[in-house]
Amino acid sequence: MGSIVTVKNEATIQEKISQSFLDNIHALEEHSEVLLALSGGLDSSVLLHLLKQTQGKFNFNLKAIHIHHGLNPLADNWLNFCNKKCKSLDINFYSEKVKMNLDSPLGIEGEARKLRYEAIKKRQKGIVVLGHHQNDQAETLLLQLLRGSGLKGLAAMPEFDSKRNFWRPLLNIKRDDLAVYAKKNNIQYIEDASNQDMQFDRNFLRQKVLPLIESRYPASIETISRSARNIAEGHNLNNLIAIDDSKRIMPADGTYLSMYGLKKLPKLRAINLIRWWLSENNILMPNKKNIEELYRQIQHIKKDASLKLKISNDESVRVYGDKLFIVKLMINTNVCNLEWSGQEELSLPNKTRLQFIKTKGEGLSLSKLGLKTLKIQSRIGGEKFKPFSDQPTRSLKYLFQNANIPPWERNQIPLIFAKKQLVAVPNLGIHYEFQAKEGEMGYQINWLR
Numbered sequence: 475m476g477s478i479v480t481v482k483n484e485a486t487i488q489e490k491i492s493q494s495f496l497d498n499i500h501a502l503e504e505h506s507e508v509l510l511a512l513s514g515g516l517d518s519s520v521l522l523h524l525l526k527q528t529q530g531k532f533n534f535n536l537k538a539i540h541i542h543h544g545l546n547p548l549a550d551n552w553l554n555f556c557n558k559k560c561k562s563l564d565i566n567f568y569s570e571k572v573k574m575n576l577d578s579p580l581g582i583e584g585e586a587r588k589l590r591y592e593a594i595k596k597r598q599k600g601i602v603v604l605g606h607h608q609n610d611q612a613e614t615l616l617l618q619l620l621r622g623s624g625l626k627g628l629a630a631m632p633e634f635d636s637k638r639n640f641w642r643p644l645l646n647i648k649r650d651d652l653a654v655y656a657k658k659n660n661i662q663y664i665e666d667a668s669n670q671d672m673q674f675d676r677n678f679l680r681q682k683v684l685p686l687i688e689s690r691y692p693a694s695i696e697t698i699s700r701s702a703r704n705i706a707e708g709h710n711l712n713n714l715i716a717i718d719d720s721k722r723i724m725p726a727d728g729t730y731l732s733m734y735g736l737k738k739l740p741k742l743r744a745i746n747l748i749r750w751w752l753s754e755n756n757i758l759m760p761n762k763k764n765i766e767e768l769y770r771q772i773q774h775i776k777k778d779a780s781l782k783l784k785i786s787n788d789e790s791v792r793v794y795g796d797k798l799f800i801v802k803l804m805i806n807t808n809v810c811n812l813e814w815s816g817q818e819e820l821s822l823p824n825k826t827r828l829q830f831i832k833t834k835g836e837g838l839s840l841s842k843l844g845l846k847t848l849k850i851q852s853r854i855g856g857e858k859f860k861p862f863s864d865q866p867t868r869s870l871k872y873l874f875q876n877a878n879i880p881p882w883e884r885n886q887i888p889l890i891f892a893k894k895q896l897v898a899v900p901n902l903g904i905h906y907e908f909q910a911k912e913g914e915m916g917y918q919i920n921w922l923r
Contacts, residue, residue: 487647487655491524494643495532498634499601507600508641511590512538512567514556517605519663520652521644525603526563537566539597541590543574545582545668552664559662568597583674600639606631607644607652612698613679615705620675624749626759629706648695716750719743728754730797736772745769752785755800760785772798794880801882802923812850814890820850822888828900829920837916838890838898842908849891857889859896861903870899877902887921 540556560567570593578585618627723735781793860867890898900921910916
């Protein structure tokens, strides 16, 4: 009788993986890359086995990556285990070693997670598959509740994260069912002793709290996970409202919010839009107190008054004119005679970048310059520039002010010189004598903060 139940459960797991694929990444082209984050533990080892079968059905290119954190004395053995497992299944295998900062303010768990995702991103070409299951989802929601998180945190993990192309096909499957599947299919996996270490919050919840809850409420893992899905729906609805509000308040590139527009919105929608805007710009969400203070200052700020509210160690929110900007701390490092000779992108000492995009009929004409190399320099003051043929040569200070470029950016914008001639100022314009004409090849130059 028990074996019949196991076979049924096993079939259900494989069906759930296939259905999750159809629901979330059905548009994936044949032979597209699917990269599995393989730790060697139960979850990812079972998922490797399941995806190998799913690969035959949907014809994608399955690969695996193992991140070596170097924290455990058995870490080398785990890497070798994963390598051999992939070889036996004829799956391409990668490994990345990361250097842990044990004094990171994120804590050991947070630092390991950050480095793991950074290493995976370097190898990512398509979909990344993660082995999070239903128990992980329940633990995540409880942790976020204990931290006093907002809707975004309480929504826990999505089955498919379209922003990062992360797929979690096991999210509706309990760990116990994965263990049964592993036993039935003779799947070997690593048992990490650190999973028993109670100093880690997740282990404490996993070993102590959730078993106690399940002893009283047997379906609690499923119901907690269902709550996470319900919260995610509320969070997604808030995002849709923010997107709709942003159409009247924010430009397409998301660089600022209109103060006038924010003031016209009801408080909850204004705060919702600010949160969404910060998230879209990859800013770690400030606490409720800081968001409320920002909203209060927006409501009471007078015309031409300054506003600068620090929201993290590296970012602040500032006002210029009627616009609310996110300002990232930039190192005041002068650019001195940096040379461009055809690269698509150039990294600058202040951690910003210059992008050179080939265009036709616009941008900077190299043929007019008669040069193939350009010099990149910082502003020193007193520079003059003539972007319009029907206007006189003006000082950069005048042109920056006229273009409403915020004061904190003006000395950071790199200047493009051909010998001693200022020929381009990114985000401002091209000297009129060196602009590409219709049918002529040119370069559009963007400054990426």
